[in-house]
Amino acid sequence: MAVPIGPYNVVIRAHIETVKLLSALLALLAFFGFATCGFAAAKRVPLPRPRPAEIARPEPPAEASAEEPAPSSACRLRLTAELAVAPSLPALIGPGECNVEDVVRLEAVWLADRTRVAVTPPAILRCSFAEAIVQWVREDLAPAVRAFGRPLKSVDNYAAYDCRGRNRIIGAKLSEHGKANALDVRSVKLASGSVIELTDPAADKDFRERVRKSTCARFTTVLGPGSDGYHENHVHVDLAERAGGHRMCQWDVREPGEEAVPLPPPRPAAAP
Numbered sequence: 329m330a331v332p333i334g335p336y337n338v339v340i341r342a343h344i345e346t347v348k349l350l351s352a353l354l355a356l357l358a359f360f361g362f363a364t365c366g367f368a369a370a371k372r373v374p375l376p377r378p379r380p381a382e383i384a385r386p387e388p389p390a391e392a393s394a395e396e397p398a399p400s401s402a403c404r405l406r407l408t409a410e411l412a413v414a415p416s417l418p419a420l421i422g423p424g425e426c427n428v429e430d431v432v433r434l435e436a437v438w439l440a441d442r443t444r445v446a447v448t449p450p451a452i453l454r455c456s457f458a459e460a461i462v463q464w465v466r467e468d469l470a471p472a473v474r475a476f477g478r479p480l481k482s483v484d485n486y487a488a489y490d491c492r493g494r495n496r497i498i499g500a501k502l503s504e505h506g507k508a509n510a511l512d513v514r515s516v517k518l519a520s521g522s523v524i525e526l527t528d529p530a531a532d533k534d535f536r537e538r539v540r541k542s543t544c545a546r547f548t549t550v551l552g553p554g555s556d557g558y559h560e561n562h563v564h565v566d567l568a569e570r571a572g573g574h575r576m577c578q579w580d581v582r583e584p585g586e587e588a589v590p591l592p593p594p595r596p597a598a599a600p
């Protein structure tokens with residue numbers, strides 16, 4: 329349809345030009361606005377940047393202090409290189425209650441005659457418990473194996489620090505293993521290479537009787553065959569603190585042919 333627009337045409341065209349100009353201006357403004365914002369944002373970036381550095385700065389001293397609590401510990405001072413190879417470890421940060429400070433990795437015990445008795449594999453233990461193990465090896469195990477005519481070479485570490493419930497039962501009271509205050513031992517090895525299992529009815533009975541007696545005198549908990557069915561093939565020792573100084577010594581030194589106690593069904597409050 330032909331519309332006689334005449335002067336309107338000029339007006340409309342003028343409007344179109346104005347709109348184009350405005351659009352261009354808006355686009356420019358938008359661009360510069362964005363660029364300005366971007367620039368402003370870019371200018372603001374350096375401000376938060378120093379923060380991570382400031383947060384990160386305390387970390388090295390924290391790690392260093394975690395590795396160096398030992399020198400201040402009386403136990404650490406007693407557990408010298410003359411007695412054991414037991415470097416200090418950072419504090420154990422486990423889930424729940426499994427946090428332990430003053431921790432060592434007990435790799436070996438030095439006997440008085442400078443015989444090195446390895447702990448295989450090295451055991452992660454709290455210093456006070458490692459100290460008790462060192463004394464046990466030096467004063468109880470090493471003298472007991474002299475009857476075999478060969479020096480003690482190593483002590484088996486079946487389990488040491490382990491954040492778990494007693495007898496690995498979920499929900500059970502925290503085991504002393506979770507406090508790095510327990511060790512499970514299956515056997516000892518002599519320099520001749522022979523292995524003596526502490527719970528083997530075929531192993532020398534006098535030796536097992538002697539070790540049982542001294543072990544129960546040293547530790548507050550000793551569990552072996554006949555205790556609860558979970559310790560038929562190893563001996564558990566710990567230094568659990570009990571009301572009234574109560575001690576637990578449950579280790580039957582069996583004769584060959586004696587039957588093992590059948591494993592009980594899982595229960596929530598079993599022994600350690």
Ligand SMILES: [Zn+2]
Binds near residue numbers: 511564
């Ligand atoms: Zn145990």
